[in-house]
Amino acid sequence: MILTPLHLCLILSSALFCIGLIGALTRSNAILVLLGIELMLNAANINFIAFWRYGPNPEAGTGVLFVVFAIGVAAAEAAVGLALVIAIYRHQRSIRLQDARLLKG
Amino acid sequence: MTALLSLIVFTPWIGAAVLAALSSAKPGTVRAIALLFSLSTLGLGLFAVANFDPSRVGSQFVERHDWITALNVHYHLGLDGLSLILVLLTGIVTPVALLASWRVERDPRLFAALFLMLQGAALGVFLALDFFHWFVFWELSLVPAFFLIKLWGGPGATRAAYQFVIYTIGGSAFMLLAFAALYAATGTMDFIQLAQLGADGTLAQQLGAVGGWWPKAVFLGALLGLAVKVPLWPFHTWLPPTYAEAPTGASMFLTGVMSKMGVYGFLRILWPIFPTQLHGASGWLLWLALGGVVFGAFAAMRQTDLKRMVAYSSLNHLSYCLLALFAVSAATGQPGTTSVAAIAALSGTILQMFNHGLSAAALFYCVGLLEARSGGLRGLNDFGGVRTAAPIFAGLCGIALFSSLGLPGLNGFVGEFLIFRGVFGLAPWAAAVACLGLLATALFLLTFWQRVFHGPTGKVASSGFQDLSRHEILTLSPLIALMFVLGVWPQFLAGLINPLVTSWASRLVLP
């Protein structure tokens, strides 16, 4: 099979996504979990850029726009996530995710 | 004045609202305001007397406005001689009852407001000419009465209040159903229109479309509601405990005014709307009325609680009213019936209503005074020799007693004489049997006087029993004065109802 630049990018992003997923699932520190999630998001961003650059219409600039929005949303999400983490810390003196079970149904 | 009747009905309610708003008024102010508003009825009633044309038969000062057009309901008030007399009675009894409750210490504001509500409801019943709001007034009168009895009554008041309200509502429910049937058949709830339909037989025809038994069933429903209210023997068992447990002022109003609502209903509703059905039933209704006359008096003889005794005497006295009505109805269309006898019987009924209101209210007040002075005693044998300690009290109470037993020269005689005169002309045997009631009445009322006022000075009378204060004399004196005036000059009241009664008699008695 021939590895085109698109394939390389996709492999990179898949690896990054797996690292992020494993980090998010295995870490118990909430901040590290957030970090993992950011990694997964950015893996998706790499996909967007890759498909745009090697896609049928590289001139339109749509992929960049997608990514800019995704980064903006990720920043807001991180802010909210950190705020939640701080709130949980205030409440429980701990940011271990296993201790935070307030959402239990 | 085009809204005179509305003014009569709603002024007491305005008074109640004013009292409700004055949350920080002193008891003295509250009492004065309540008295003032309750006196409005008398003032407006006398104004109505001055402008009343007694020679006209129908309603006067009529107010008729569209109200709920979809249901053909009108706001319809009207005043004829019968209503006028009852408005006057309410105007006299309520202020006196309020004066009698002057010493109520527990929340006088609520007491007075409830009382004014009661007064307005009673006036509404006497003036409304459409079943819709008539029934509203009729039921509304129960609410303040319930709280007056329950909150300010004696030890058994709660049970009595529930019994009173449930019993009465139970009766009213049947009446409501009856009127629903009437409305279904005729599409109107206006008393005057219904009376016309009743008089020419259309109503029975329309009701009869459902089934031959239907007019009778509807009649019985309406009868039941009114019979409980009056009360007609044997639907009276709520009465003694209620009157006995109610606070004195409320007892005075209940017996003086509210018991008249039932008799009024018989005269205004049942008789005109169901003339044939009443005629058909009056044979056994006459027996029930006689039962009230005779057994009411004899049962009173057996009571040792003075309030219960007076309550039974009320049953006895109101049964005379019903006796006269049923005798007239029974004789309707009979050959040889003279309208003179019917006129006497019906005039007697109306006068008796007024007279009983005065004398029963006075008697309840006297018993209440005995109760207040002895620390809650009201047994027949708890007193003795009170006349020595309180001669004025004994004298005034004696006048009320003799008025109640129908002594000539006092008001009670006139009504009873006319009733007996009429009933004798229509159903002589009934008059003869009813004489037993007269005798028993004399017996128990004199026993009352003898045990309480005569004999050696008892424990209560000897331990600083006070004679009447000026306030108490003032409370009793209007009633006593009227007893004398109406005993000697009954024409004042009779003149107001003559044409009305004559028209009743001519319409319903002659074949």
Place this chain on the structure above:
Amino acid sequence: MSLPVQLLWLIPALPLLAAGLGALTPRSGRKLASGAAILAMAGSFLLSCGALMTALADPAAHLVHNFAWLDLGEGVLRLGWLLDPLTAFMCVMVTFVGLLIFIFSTGYLHEDPNFTRFFCFLSLFAAAMLGLLVANSLLLLFICWELVGLASYLLIGFWFHKPSAAAAAKKAFITTRIGDLGLLLGMLWLYDSTGSLLFYDGGQGVLEATALGGLVAQTTIGGLAVSTAIGLLIFCGAIGKSGQFPLHVWLPDAMEGPTPVSALIHAATMVAAGVFLIARVYPLMAVDQGLATTPLHALTVVATIGAITALMGAMIAVAQDDIKRVLAFSTVSQLGYMMLALGVGSWVAAIFHLLTHAFFKALLFLGSGSVIHAAHHEQDIRRLGGLRGPMRITFVTFALGMMALSGVPFLFSGFWSKEAILHAAQGWNVSHLPLYAGLAAVVLTAFYMTRLVAETFFGSARSDEARHAHENSPVMTVPLVILAVCAILLGFIGTPAFPWLQSRLMGQTEVHGHSLFEGGGLMVLSIVLVAIGIGSGWALYGRRPRTTTSALDPIEKISPGLFGALRARFGFDELYAATVGRLNTATAALADGLDRYVWDGAVRFLAALGEFAGFVNKEADEDVLNGGFDATNDKIRGTARLYSAAQTGGAHGYMRTVAIGFVLLVLIVMLGGGL
């Protein structure tokens, strides 16, 4: 001076005014109350004399003044005044006797704390009686009749702190009211049949020919003429008021009132009302005399009751020991005489006897009052005695009264009026039994009055009270003297030789006298009987007076059974207590029991039924409806619980799920061969 009929109302109005004044006077206003009462009575007396003049000017006329009282549209109730010799004579008697009794009372009761109230009631009593006399309407008469009852009630129970007085007052009122109900029914019947209650009304009155003809023409239950039935019902009223058998039981008990009240009741006001009533409606009572077919004539009943009462009262009086009780039963007996006279057709003789009796009975009662007052309220004749020495005026006047009542011949009024009655009884063509009863009562009357006088005034004083008795003040003795004079003189207006009173009452202007000794045989017989009565009385009681209070009565020694029965008044009170009283109590218990158990039971049953329905409803709701509903809910809740278990609250868990889902998604896409 004559009084027009229009002003006749003034006669009762004056005492009524005095009564009103007396009611408003405080206790301290003794002079004011008694003065007003006496002045009013004196004024009424003068007016009555004026009325008598008017009436005597034309004795046959019934002067009337009628007016509407209650206009009911078609039926107008009219009242009115009536002036005829009957009214006028009665008014004069009542006011005169009443005046003397009033004056006597100021002395008799001068220590009583309720002095003013006493005169208020006395005036009311007199006013009611006078109103009854002047009434031209049976209704007005009935009104006054009841007021007489009220006043007697108040006065008999005047010493209300005594239970016996309070009970006696009630007994009097209730007993007379039993009769009054008859009167009421009679009145209603009369009104219903004739449409009027006026006695005389220019041809329309109930005592005039048109109405009477109508009444006698109709028959009612048992074939009686309506007039007979009405007459008998009206007579019931008279039976009650005039103390006739069988309603006489209240009269002796009425002695509980102060003695002037007894005098008033027995002489002038109360008991006279019944006799007057029958005399007033005499045309109605007598109209059935012409009927041959009727099973009963009203007057026959009157005569029978009168005869029974006359004899019974006299018999009982023989064995009474209370001075006032003896007199009370003598009143019962004398009223029986009057009824007898009415029944046998001679109402004028009845009225004549009523008038003379009023004077000597008032005299006797006031005399007994004088004795009682002097003897510190000792009324038992066994404990009195020997009073003729210290109380000379009382003794003499009392003895004159006793002779008048006994019918001592020629000089005394009672003789002439009783002769008139016996004569009328002799002439009655139905039966002579009333005559024999009357003659027997003559002996007994003379006997018990002799016994009374002998026991009270002769012999020696048998108690400290009697020993310390002394004559009363002139305010009490002067009325006695005046009444004694009248008791003698009054007889001469009605002797057979000069029957002035009778002819005026009959409406005649001329006096047709017969021989003074008309019906001589009967007169001799009755004189002999009086002599026997007085002689035997004196033999038993006067010659050997009782010495100790506990000594047996001479009759008791002879026949203790008879004496016991008489002393127990034939046991009427006990009989009534056992029958009427029991029936009354039983009816009251029945009425009360009906209420408590039957009617209230029915209400409770309904209430219980309602509660039962509520219970059933509640059970059905909870077990059936709610049960099913709850079960469904439980299932839903169980499912929910199952699902909610997935909501661990742990973020890792959620992410794990997301990851597994993602992987599955990828696998599906890949294995499914691309979407």
